[in-house]
Amino acid sequence: MDQILAFLKNNSRLRGLAGPVLIVMILAMMVLPLPPMLLDILFTFNISVAVMVLLISMNTNKALDFLSFPTVLLITTLLRLSLNVASTRVVLLQGHTGPDAAGRVIDSFGHFLVGGNYAVGIVVFAILVVINFMVITKGAGRIAEVGARFTLDAMPGKQMAIDADLNAGLIGEDVARQRRAEIGQEADFYGAMDGASKFVRGDAVAGILIMFINLIGGLVVGVLQHNMDIATAAKNYTLLAIGDGLVAQIPALVISTAAGVVVSRVSTEQNIGEQMMGQLFKQPQIIMLTAAIVGMLGIIPGMPHFPFLLLSFGMIWLAYYLTKKSERAAIEAQAEVPAAPLIAEGADASWEDVAQVDVLGLEVGYRLISLVDKAQDGDLLRRIKGIRKKFTQDIGFLPPPVHIRDNLELRPNAYRITLKGVEIGSGESYPQQFLAINPGHVTGPLAGMETRDPAFGLPAVWIDAGLREQAQIMGYTVVDPSTVVATHLSNLINTRAAELLGRQEVQQLLDHLAKTAPKLVEDLVPKTLPLGTVQKVLQNLLDEGMHIRDMRTIVETLADNAPRVADAFQLTSLVRVALGPAIVQQFYPSAQELQVIGMNKELEHVLMQAMQASQNGVGIEPGLADTVLNESRAAVQRQEQMGLPTVMLVPAQLRDLLARFLKRAVPNLRVISHDEVPDFKTIRVTSMVGGNA
Numbered sequence: 001m002d003q004i005l006a007f008l009k010n011n012s013r014l015r016g017l018a019g020p021v022l023i024v025m026i027l028a029m030m031v032l033p034l035p036p037m038l039l040d041i042l043f044t045f046n047i048s049v050a051v052m053v054l055l056i057s058m059n060t061n062k063a064l065d066f067l068s069f070p071t072v073l074l075i076t077t078l079l080r081l082s083l084n085v086a087s088t089r090v091v092l093l094q095g096h097t098g099p100d101a102a103g104r105v106i107d108s109f110g111h112f113l114v115g116g117n118y119a120v121g122i123v124v125f126a127i128l129v130v131i132n133f134m135v136i137t138k139g140a141g142r143i144a145e146v147g148a149r150f151t152l153d154a155m156p157g158k159q160m161a162i163d164a165d166l167n168a169g170l171i172g173e174d175v176a177r178q179r180r181a182e183i184g185q186e187a188d189f190y191g192a193m194d195g196a197s198k199f200v201r202g203d204a205v206a207g208i209l210i211m212f213i214n215l216i217g218g219l220v221v222g223v224l225q226h227n228m229d230i231a232t233a234a235k236n237y238t239l240l241a242i243g244d245g246l247v248a249q250i251p252a253l254v255i256s257t258a259a260g261v262v263v264s265r266v267s268t269e270q271n272i273g274e275q276m277m278g279q280l281f282k283q284p285q286i287i288m289l290t291a292a293i294v295g296m297l298g299i300i301p302g303m304p305h306f307p308f309l310l311l312s313f314g315m316i317w318l319a320y321y322l323t324k325k326s327e328r329a330a331i332e333a334q335a336e337v338p339a340a341p342l343i344a345e346g347a348d349a350s351w352e353d354v355a356q357v358d359v360l361g362l363e364v365g366y367r368l369i370s371l372v373d374k375a376q377d378g379d380l381l382r383r384i385k386g387i388r389k390k391f392t393q394d395i396g397f398l399p400p401p402v403h404i405r406d407n408l409e410l411r412p413n414a415y416r417i418t419l420k421g422v423e424i425g426s427g428e429s430y431p432q433q434f435l436a437i438n439p440g441h442v443t444g445p446l447a448g449m450e451t452r453d454p455a456f457g458l459p460a461v462w463i464d465a466g467l468r469e470q471a472q473i474m475g476y477t478v479v480d481p482s483t484v485v486a487t488h489l490s491n492l493i494n495t496r497a498a499e500l501l502g503r504q505e506v507q508q509l510l511d512h513l514a515k516t517a518p519k520l521v522e523d524l525v526p527k528t529l530p531l532g533t534v535q536k537v538l539q540n541l542l543d544e545g546m547h548i549r550d551m552r553t554i555v556e557t558l559a560d561n562a563p564r565v566a567d568a569f570q571l572t573s574l575v576r577v578a579l580g581p582a583i584v585q586q587f588y589p590s591a592q593e594l595q596v597i598g599m600n601k602e603l604e605h606v607l608m609q610a611m612q613a614s615q616n617g618v619g620i621e622p623g624l625a626d627t628v629l630n631e632s633r634a635a636v637q638r639q640e641q642m643g644l645p646t647v648m649l650v651p652a653q654l655r656d657l658l659a660r661f662l663k664r665a666v667p668n669l670r671v672i673s674h675d676e677v678p679d680f681k682t683i684r685v686t687s688m689v690g691g692n693a
Contacts, residue, residue, distance in 0.1 A: 022075065029082040033089060042083055043105040043247050049076055050251035050258075057258040067185060069262055070192035076255050077199045080248050084210045091214055091240045092221050106243035125242055128249045129208055159183065159374055193259065207249055214241035284319040284326070291315035357421040359400035359500065362489065363407040364415045370431050371482050372404055383486040391493060395542070396549035397509055399493055399500050415485055417492055419499060425492045427454030429481040434468050436461045436476035443474045455488040498542040506535045513551050524555055528562040536568035537575060544659060545670060546576075546583065553578050569656060573673075577652075580676035587645045587670060593682045597635045597648040597669075600690030603628070604651060611657050628658075628689065629665050635687040636669050644686055647672060 034042070053072060060066045087106060162179050218237025222228040228236075291312045298308025362384075370376040384402050392398050410416065416426040428451070429435075436446055437453045437460040448463040463471055463478075471478050479487070493500060514521040525531055537558065538548050548554060557578040558571060565571055576583065588594055607628070610620045636646045650658055652673040659671040677683065 023078075026075070026078050026082045030085045032086075034086045036090060036094075039083070039087055039090065040105045042079075042086075046076070046079055046083060046251050047247075047254075049079075050254035054254050054258040054261070057261045060262070066262060067189055069259070070189070073193075073255065073259060074199055076251070077203045080203060080252060081206060084207070084244065084248055087244045088210060088214055088217075091237065091244060092217050105247055106240060122238075122242060125211065125245045125249065128246070128253060131253065193262070203252055207245055207252065210248075211241050211245040214244060284322040287315050287319040287322070291319065358403040358418065359420055359502075360402045360493065361418040361421070362402050362404045362415065362485075363410060363418065364404070364485075365410040365412045366406060366408065367412040367431060368415055368429060368481075368485075369406055371429070371485065378482065380482045380485060383482055384489065387486060387490045387493070391490070391497075394549075395494070395497050395547050396551065397501060397505050399497075400505075402489070417489055419492075419496055424496065425454065425488055427484070427488055429484045430462050431481050433462050433464060434471070434478050434480055435484050436463050436467075436471040436478050439475070439477055441475055446471055446474070446476065454484065455491045498539040501535065501539055501542060503531055503535055506531060506538060509538075509548075509551055510534075510555075513555065517552060517555075520552070520555055520559065524559045524562070529558060533566070533568050533571070534558065537572050540568065540572040541575065541579075544663075546579070546586070550579060550582060573652070573656060576655075576673070577675045581678045583672060583676050584678060584681060587647050587672075588681075592680075593684055594647070594649075594677065595644045595684050595686045596672075597632075597639060597646070597687045597689060598685035599648070599650050599654075600688060603631075603690030604654065607654055607657070608651075611654065625661070629662070631689040632662055632666050632669060635689050636666055638687045642686065646670065648689070649674065649677070649683065649685075 029042070053069075053076070056066060057069070091106075159180065162176050162183075215238060218241060219230070219233050222233030222237055223230060226233075291314075294308055294315065295312035297303060298305050298312060364371070371378045371380040374381070381404075384404075388399055388402070407416075411428065413428045413430050414426065415429060416423050418424065430449075433448075435451075435453065436448070437458050439458065446461045446463055446467060448461040448467070450459070450461050452458065453460045461471075461476075468478050510521050510525060525534060538554070541548055541554075554575050557575045561571060561574050565574065584594065606624065607620075610624060613620075632648070635648070639646045646669050648658070648662075648669060648671045650671060650673060652675045655671055655673040662669055662671065
């Protein structure tokens, strides 16, 4: 026997066939004649299943723990109807032989439960049907209907909360996917329960009709076919019909009660029994007040004194017991907590009081909350997810999550972006309006509130939605409020990429590379270079607008040169040479000829001498610095007018000096060295610093 059970347990295919086989057997009972002994077994099985379903529903902590309940409800209803059909066939065929013609179960329900009095049986049956049909089933159906409606209404808010937790980094993709699945299952469950409750109501109606059919049909069959007198036929067939109805209605009542329990409970960590006992008997004062009221009713003349006073004294004892129990629990809890020093006026500070600063934060005014609320068609969260994904693909590492919160200190339409708690950008966005940005070639003005694009500083106008098409025709770039905030955020995190790359992110990069090249990473960190130096090299690359997607080349170059070079800036220069083709391709994607800004040879010589003097502590002459700065700005302006990349080509010895010197003054200028240009590229100088091209 144990081997058979183990075989069934391990064979998933057989378990999968259990459902179809059960349905086929239930349907077969409607057409195949069943002996009374088998009817007794099936009626007992029906009662057992109903009790088991009720106990399971009482011990579930939340509705989703019993997801199959709507299907179970349908199958048990179908089972009861099939048994009614099978028993009706036996009652009409064998009812003339006596009350036990349809089996001992129906006979017992017809005699023992109602004392053999068919009038009492009819009344009891009618009461059970009314309770089941009008009270329990109708109430459970209404709760399921309202629960399904509220669950569907709450889905957008729950989805938004999941997306917010995901964007904030509080949960991972797997947990978010699981929570979304639970939300969908919850909606499906209450929707299915709303429909399944109709089966139970229909079953109650069918029970009434089947009982009357058995009564009338039994009288007709007994009197006309078996020549029974009306009194005997009425007694036999009425008791059989009542027993058949009761044996079906009692399990139906139990199943309906289980349905009501499942849909009416509030999901907590406790089952329904623990909830009821913990909340009904939680307050001894309420029990004592109830005991006093019941005791007062018991002493009124004419009232039955014994039951009222007995119950009153029982409640007084229960209230006393619960009071003493709570006092003991309080004393034990106090004994477990160490006594505080008498001189302490308050709790001492601890590390739990230290609040970590968000690496990336977005604070919004209250009118911009709709941009992050999916229930109000806000799509800013989705856009931020897209920004982080694109940043990861373009730059080469995963940026920290953006923590979004509302800030009542901001203006209603204002927002601000913070990096490590410090504001790095701010602006305003107006829901229900659009920002029309002037790229420089529009055909006319627009009616609206003039402003500037917060991301790039271009002149712009906030316009109503009705002017959107007109603005596009006039040459404006029209964006929605979410795009304004998202573009600003995207621009800032791209320009501040070096500050977002912490040691944790560098370690994650190395761990990711170690999956495909473990020996390479092992030889570099920490054997040859400390993690901080690798971080500084990567930050230098990001600081000059480079991506770090080619981590293999970067790590190989560092591993080759680290034994003889320890300075992070010198290592960065060597890495840039190794990444030369990628650097050039970033500025000239498909050009064979590089049209660059050159530098006069005499100026190069002077700068090299100045650099040597700077290393000796003399520094660059202010007049020379102003000359280089002004000439560089003029060259960049000429390049932009010609529509060419603003890239300056200088000797390798000057690249680091000029790159750092011109970074703040001419932020859109990129400086590369001759060593970084691949041999297969040709160079043409289109602008000159310190002379004519």
